[in-house]
Structure formats: structure tokens, C-alpha cells
Amino acid sequence: MTESRRAPSGCAMFGIYSGMFRRRRSASMSSLSRINGSPQAAAADSDAAPPNPAQRKAGVRDDSSLVPRPKVMPLQPQINGAAAAQAQAQRPSGDKSKPTRAMNGGAKAAAASPAVEYTGxxxxxxxxxxxxxxxxxxxxxxxxxxxxxxxxxxxxxxxxxxxxxxxxxxxxxxxxxxxxxxxxxxxxxxxxxxxxxxxxxxxxxxxxxxxxxHRTDPEKLKEMGNEEYREGHYAEAVALYDQAIIMDPTRPAYWSNKAAALAALGRLVEAVADCKEAVRIDPSYGRAHHRLGGLYLRLGEPDKAINYLKQSPMDSVSADVSRAQSVKGRIAKCGDARKVRDWITVLQESQAAVSDGADCSPQVMALQAEALLKLQRHDEADSALRGAPRFGADESTKFFGTTAHAYVLMVRALVDMAAGRLEEAVATAQAACELDPGSREAASVHRRAKAVATARQRGNDLFKASRFAEACAAYGEGLDKGEAGCAVLLCNRAACHAKLGRHEKAVEDCSGALAVRPGYSKARLRRADCNVKLERWEASLRDYQVLIQELPENEDVKKALAEVEAKLKSQRN
Structure with a gap:
């Protein structure tokens, strides 16, 4: 038996028409938001209107909630406060709907709204x-x-x-x-x-x-680059000069200014290339000539520096040319003194060349490091070479030549070997040999580095096996064939002597290591311990006092220092 359906009342009909009106209004507002890019209107429709009191009274259900609303995909997931205020000000005065949540860029709205692709x-x-x-x-x-x-x-x-x-x-x-x-x-x-x-x-x-x-005005970009340069923002200045060059590559000032920023970043070889481009565009551009001459002087190329400096009309040209001529003479003296093994003269002239302006020359820094190494000042040699600028292998070979770059690599291998970085020394010496196969010096350094590395590895293996006498002989072989003043091999052999009870010989080896590397804390600690075994309290006290300054937080050093002080005090009493 079917139940007869009653005709809807007037209130019910009013509720149905109201729902239809709301659905149409929602669709029209959503379409408008997609056309105008207005997420405010779409967000206003997200809050459904409360049920009509007449609907509750008549028991009529509002089916508008069952109709899927059109999804609105705003062009921007976040709206700033100014845009929200503008949208709120443009709303009709009679619109009492709630403020939209999407205006503030809520996390849920941003996550649920995929970005829309756009062009133009x-x-x-x-x-x-x-x-x-x-x-x-x-x-x-x-x-x-x-x-x-x-x-x-x-x-x-x-x-x-x-x-x-x-x-x-x-x-x-x-x-x-x-x-x-x-x-x-x-x-x-x-x-x-x-x-x-x-x-x-x-x-x-x-x-x-x-x-x-100002993206269409390269002059404005250049001015902005100048401001960044004056403030010390060299990378930003390079980017701005690059953009100006892209827009107008025929302006030599853009290339020259970029070279100045690159030089401030330590990229001198790139700066030289840009300065050359500026000179090529305008051969009469004096500032670029002067800048290029200064770059060549810093890189240790005095002949090229003099050539470009003389083409500059600036007032300081005569003084700069004099400095470049001084650097040229000092480098020549270094070469002559090196041939006769006059390492003191090599050191003095190379340091003077750096003071005259060749502060970024790899060759001059290598001469200084080699002289310090031969004078048994290994720590200073390592510091000098570490402070020198490093260029890429291809870049350095192309700019300085294969022979000059091979010499720098050879000296670097010698310094690594003296500092105990034997694997690096072997690799660097091999690169120098490959770059300059005819160099006997590079080949000799490569053989020595391999001999020292092999001897240390064999000595370490024997020491771990508690075969101290054989390990001592292996370290000695490395010292004889490779580097007589290698601090690492001397310190390792001292450890073997100490294990064998030969504390006097251990002290001698530690003293030899400290003579070339005064900051070698491991050798100093071993010598202090051996002096304690020999009851040389004053000598041990001196070493521990140095160590406590180098290692202030080391508890073992503090304890050993206190014991030595107590022993010395007891002996004096």
C-alpha cells in the first residue's frame, strides 16, 4: 500500500526556491572569480547560509548542501593584508557575509588549492x-x-x-x-x-x-652594481654587471667594473679576461688598461703589467710601473739564487716581491715556500703555501704555462711530504710529472714521496704488530731515502725507541721533529714523557708548560704538569 504524497505548503515552496537561488548565485560567483582572479568571492561562498526558520518549521530539508559546489582555484595561494583590506572595502554595504579565511593565506586553503599555470x-x-x-x-x-x-x-x-x-x-x-x-x-x-x-x-x-x-636600462643596472660594490657586496655586483652586459655587451665600462668585482672576490684570472674584453672594445679606455696592469702585477706577470700600465693616462702610472719593474727584478734574483741554492736570498727577494704587489702570484709564493722548506722552517712553509691563491689546473696551466704550474705543484708536494700528508704529496708530485714530463726535479720529488709513503705504511703495520725494532728500521729507511727532516717519520721512530726503552734516542728524534715543526704537539708530548722517564724534570716542565698553553683543556697534560712540578719541588727541597 503506497502512501499518498501531500502537496508542499507555501513555506516549503519558499525554501526550495531559496535553495535554487543560492545555488545559482554560488555558480555565478565562482565563474566570476575564475574570470577576474578574485578569490575573495569564492571564499565568501564557502560559508553556507543557516537554514531558514520557515524550513525548520515545515520540516523541509535544504538539498542545496548535496549539490557539489564548483571548485575555485585561485591564482595565488596567499593574499596579503593590503589585498584583503581592498576587497573588504569594495564589498557592498548590505553584504553581511563572513570575512573569508582564504584572504590570509591559511594553510588548508593553500594546500587544497593547486597552482594554476599562467603565461605572459x-x-x-x-x-x-x-x-x-x-x-x-x-x-x-x-x-x-x-x-x-x-x-x-x-x-x-x-x-x-x-x-x-x-x-x-x-x-x-x-x-x-x-x-x-x-x-x-x-x-x-x-x-x-x-x-x-x-x-x-x-x-x-x-x-x-x-x-x-630598470631591466631595459643597462646604465641603471650598472649604477646599482656600483652601489653594491661600494657596500662590499661583490657577488651581487657581479650579477648586476652581468645583466647589464647581456643587454648591451658593447660598453667597456660594464666589463671593467665586473673585473673589479671579480678581483675583490679573488677570481683574478676571470677578471683579467673581462678587462681584456673591455680593452678590445675600446683600445683607448685608460681605466681598463690601468686595471689590467694591476691585475697582471698581482699575478706575478710584471712584463705584461708594464705593457698595459704604460697605456693608461692615470697620474699614478709612473709609480705603478716602478713597482712592476721592481717585482720583475726580484723574481729574476730569486731564479738566480735558487740555481746556486742560496735559499736565504730566495726567501728575502720573494718576500720583497710580495710586498711590492705580487701578492697573488703562485710562482712567487712557491719560491717563498721552497726557501722556507730548505731552511728547515716547515710550519712557515706550509702557512705560506696555504695562504697563496689556488687556481684550477686548466685555468692555471692556460694562464701561467705548463712549466710554471708544474713547479708550483712540485713545491706543494714537498710541503705536503714535510707535513706528513704523504698520500697528497704522491698525488701532487705525479700531477707535476704528467704536466712537465721532462722535469727531473718533479720526477725526483715523485720518487721520494712514494718512498716515504711506502716506508711509513710498512712501519705503521709493524708497529701495530708490536714489532718495534723492525718498525724503527722501516721509519729510518723512509728518512734516508725520502725526506731527512720529515717530522712525522721522526716522531714515529721516537715512539719505537720509547717502546724499546731507548728514551735518549726517542728524545733526540722528538727534538729533530720539533726543530722543523715547533708546533708539533705530539712530538713535544712524547719528548716530555721520555724526559720524565729519564728524570729530567726541568726539561719536562718546559715542554708541559708549552703544551698547557696549546692544549688548555687537556686533563692528561694538566695532571702530568702537576706531577712534574711536585717532583721538581721535592728535588729542590
Missing amino acids: MAAELDKMIQDHQRVKGTTQMMRATSGNMMMHRNLGNLNAGASARSSLDRSTKAAAAAASDRAKAGPGSNGYAFSGMGNIVGKPGEQLCRALS
């Missing part, structure tokens, strides 16, 4: 932002407002004026001030100041905004 000016801007972020090393910047690009001067909806607000630093006060500024500007201003920039603002992006606003 928006895509171009995003690419430029990404390029700048890679240069700056930051990803803090983001587009803050809708995707509508309203053309004002160069970039329209990208304003860096006083009324712009950073999307990263929203606040109620900032939003209210922005809304007030827009109200004063009038309806025709659309809330944007006419400064040619956009809503990508804030201190992190200020330089980016300026670069984008």
Missing part, C-alpha cells in the same frame, strides 16, 4: 624572480597579490612605492594604512603607486624590485 607577463616575472633568488641564495620572495597584471609604467601591478607592503610581514596596522592610502588615491588609482614596480616588496626584495623596474 606573470610567467616572465616569475622567471626573473627565480633567477634573482639563485643569485642571492634566498627563496624568501613570493608574489603576494592576484595574477591580474595592470600595466602602470614598466610592470604595472608591481609597486615598490611607499604604499606597497611586504607579503612576508603582514599586520592589521599595515593593512589599514594601505587601505587608507588607496582611499586617498581615488578610484582610478586601483590602489597602486605609479613608481613602476610591484607588490613584491620588503628589504630582501628591494634590490630585486629596482633591478626589475
Whole structure:
């Protein structure tokens, strides 16, 4: 038996029509949001209206909740406070709907709203932002407002004026001030100041905004690069000069200024290439000639430095040419003194060449390190070579030549061997031999490095097997065939002597290691311990006093020092 259906009452019909009206309004507003890029309207529809009292009374269910609402995909997942205030100000006075949650860039709305692909000016801007972020090393910047690009001067909806607000630093006060500024500007201003920039603002992006606003004016980019250079931001200056060069590669000043920034970053070889390009474009450009001469002087190429300096009209040319001639003479004296093994003269002349301006020359620094090494000042040689600039193998070979670069590698291998970095010494010496196969010196250093490395490895294996006498002989073989003053081999042999009870010989080997490397704490500690075994309290006390300054937190050294002081005091009493 079927139950007869009653005709709906007037209240029920009113509720049905109300639901239909709401559904149509929702669809129309969603379509409008997709056309205009207005996430505010879509967000306002997200809150359903409460049921009509007449519907509750008649028992009629509102089926509007069962109808799937059209999904709105805003162009931007986050809306800044200024855009929210603008949208709220444009709402009709009779609209009492709740403020939208999507205006503040909520986490749920951002996660549920996939990004919409777009082209044209928006895509171009995003690419430029990404390029700048890679240069700056930051990803803090983001587009803050809708995707509508309203053309004002160069970039329209990208304003860096006083009324712009950073999307990263929203606040109620900032939003209210922005809304007030827009109200004063009038309806025709659309809330944007006419400064040619956009809503990508804030201190992190200020330089980016300026670069984008003048992206068609390389002179402006050059001026901005000059400002970054004066402030010490050399990497940023290089990026700006690069952009100016891309736009107009025929301006020699752009290349010369970029060379100055590269030199400040220590990239001297690249700076030379850019200065040469500036000179090629304008052979009469005196500043580029002077800068190029200074670069060659720093790199230890005095002949080329003199050639370019003489073509510069600057007032300091005569003094600079005199310095370059002095460097040339000192390098020649170093070569002559090296042939006769006059290492003191080599050291003095190389240090004077550095003082005269050749402070980044790998050859001059290698001469200084070799002289210190031969004078048994291994720690100083290591410091001198570590402070020298390092260039890539291909770059250095192309710029300085194979023979000069092979000599630098050979000296580096000698310093590594003296410091106990034997694996590195073997590899570096082998590279020098491959680069200059005819060099007997490089071949000799390679053989010695291999002999020392093999002897130390065999001695270490024997020491671990408690075969101390054989280990002592292996270390001695390495000292005889390789480097007589190798501090590491001397200290290792001293350990073997100490294990065999030969403390006097252990002290001698430790003293030999400390003679070439005064900062070798391991050798000093071993000598102090051996002197304790020999009851030489004063000698042991001196070593422990040095060690407590080098290793102030070492508890073993503190304890040993206290025991030695007690023994010495007891002996004196």
C-alpha cells in the first residue's frame, strides 16, 4: 500500500526556491572569480547560509548542501593584508557575509588549492624572480597579490612605492594604512603607486624590485652594481654587471667594473679576461688598461703589467710601473739564487716581491715556500703555501704555462711530504710529472714521496704488530731515502725507541721533529714523557708548560704538569 504524497505548503515552496537561488548565485560567483582572479568571492561562498526558520518549521530539508559546489582555484595561494583590506572595502554595504579565511593565506586553503599555470607577463616575472633568488641564495620572495597584471609604467601591478607592503610581514596596522592610502588615491588609482614596480616588496626584495623596474636600462643596472660594490657586496655586483652586459655587451665600462668585482672576490684570472674584453672594445679606455696592469702585477706577470700600465693616462702610472719593474727584478734574483741554492736570498727577494704587489702570484709564493722548506722552517712553509691563491689546473696551466704550474705543484708536494700528508704529496708530485714530463726535479720529488709513503705504511703495520725494532728500521729507511727532516717519520721512530726503552734516542728524534715543526704537539708530548722517564724534570716542565698553553683543556697534560712540578719541588727541597 503506497502512501499518498501531500502537496508542499507555501513555506516549503519558499525554501526550495531559496535553495535554487543560492545555488545559482554560488555558480555565478565562482565563474566570476575564475574570470577576474578574485578569490575573495569564492571564499565568501564557502560559508553556507543557516537554514531558514520557515524550513525548520515545515520540516523541509535544504538539498542545496548535496549539490557539489564548483571548485575555485585561485591564482595565488596567499593574499596579503593590503589585498584583503581592498576587497573588504569594495564589498557592498548590505553584504553581511563572513570575512573569508582564504584572504590570509591559511594553510588548508593553500594546500587544497593547486597552482594554476599562467603565461605572459606573470610567467616572465616569475622567471626573473627565480633567477634573482639563485643569485642571492634566498627563496624568501613570493608574489603576494592576484595574477591580474595592470600595466602602470614598466610592470604595472608591481609597486615598490611607499604604499606597497611586504607579503612576508603582514599586520592589521599595515593593512589599514594601505587601505587608507588607496582611499586617498581615488578610484582610478586601483590602489597602486605609479613608481613602476610591484607588490613584491620588503628589504630582501628591494634590490630585486629596482633591478626589475630598470631591466631595459643597462646604465641603471650598472649604477646599482656600483652601489653594491661600494657596500662590499661583490657577488651581487657581479650579477648586476652581468645583466647589464647581456643587454648591451658593447660598453667597456660594464666589463671593467665586473673585473673589479671579480678581483675583490679573488677570481683574478676571470677578471683579467673581462678587462681584456673591455680593452678590445675600446683600445683607448685608460681605466681598463690601468686595471689590467694591476691585475697582471698581482699575478706575478710584471712584463705584461708594464705593457698595459704604460697605456693608461692615470697620474699614478709612473709609480705603478716602478713597482712592476721592481717585482720583475726580484723574481729574476730569486731564479738566480735558487740555481746556486742560496735559499736565504730566495726567501728575502720573494718576500720583497710580495710586498711590492705580487701578492697573488703562485710562482712567487712557491719560491717563498721552497726557501722556507730548505731552511728547515716547515710550519712557515706550509702557512705560506696555504695562504697563496689556488687556481684550477686548466685555468692555471692556460694562464701561467705548463712549466710554471708544474713547479708550483712540485713545491706543494714537498710541503705536503714535510707535513706528513704523504698520500697528497704522491698525488701532487705525479700531477707535476704528467704536466712537465721532462722535469727531473718533479720526477725526483715523485720518487721520494712514494718512498716515504711506502716506508711509513710498512712501519705503521709493524708497529701495530708490536714489532718495534723492525718498525724503527722501516721509519729510518723512509728518512734516508725520502725526506731527512720529515717530522712525522721522526716522531714515529721516537715512539719505537720509547717502546724499546731507548728514551735518549726517542728524545733526540722528538727534538729533530720539533726543530722543523715547533708546533708539533705530539712530538713535544712524547719528548716530555721520555724526559720524565729519564728524570729530567726541568726539561719536562718546559715542554708541559708549552703544551698547557696549546692544549688548555687537556686533563692528561694538566695532571702530568702537576706531577712534574711536585717532583721538581721535592728535588729542590
